[in-house]
Amino acid sequence: VQLVESGGGLVQPGGSLRLSCAASGFTFSGYAMRWYRQPPGKERELVARISSAGGSTNYAESVKGRFTISRDNAKNTVSLQMNSLKPEDTAVYYCHTVTPWAPYTHWGQGTQVTVSS
Numbered sequence: 263v264q265l266v267e268s269g270g271g272l273v274q275p276g277g278s279l280r281l282s283c284a285a286s287g288f289t290f291s292g293y294a295m296r297w298y299r300q301p302p303g304k305e306r307e308l309v310a311r312i313s314s315a316g317g318s319t320n321y322a323e324s325v326k327g328r329f330t331i332s333r334d335n336a337k338n339t340v341s342l343q344m345n346s347l348k349p350e351d352t353a354v355y356y357c358h359t360v361t362p363w364a365p366y367t368h369w370g371q372g373t374q375v376t377v378s379s
Contacts, residue, residue: 263287263368265357270373273347277377281342283357283370291315291335293361297342299353299375306356310342324350347377 269281281297294313300306310331311320319331330343340357357370 263361265368265370267355267357267370267373270355270375272376272378274379275348275377277347278345279347279375281355281373283340285338288361290338293359295333295340296358297331298356298358301353312340349377351375352377
């Protein structure tokens with residue numbers, strides 16, 4: 263399993279970014295996907311989840327109405343559209359999935375998002 267995130271960067275408060283995660287090495291359309299984030303000095307937290315077919319999504323309360331998770335099973339990608347960004351959204355964002363084979367939980371390398379004026 264390989265997960266490669268892209269799209270992070272520096273953005274001003276109120277701005278937008280779109281993160282992407284390219285997946286390979288497994289049957290992407292068969293598994294739910296998640297975005298996590300880890301703010302500086304804090305623990306990693308779940309941001310959003312999307313079901314295998316994309317019909318069901320869930321969000322952390324802190325990002326509801328601002329972030330949208332989506333996936334393209336034909337391209338093996340999952341995205342996170344982030345609008346109305348706040349300084350507290352500053353974090354390393356990780357793509358994640360769970361499979362029935364070891365190591366069972368799979369992470370990308372992360373992409374840095376910094377929201378600052």
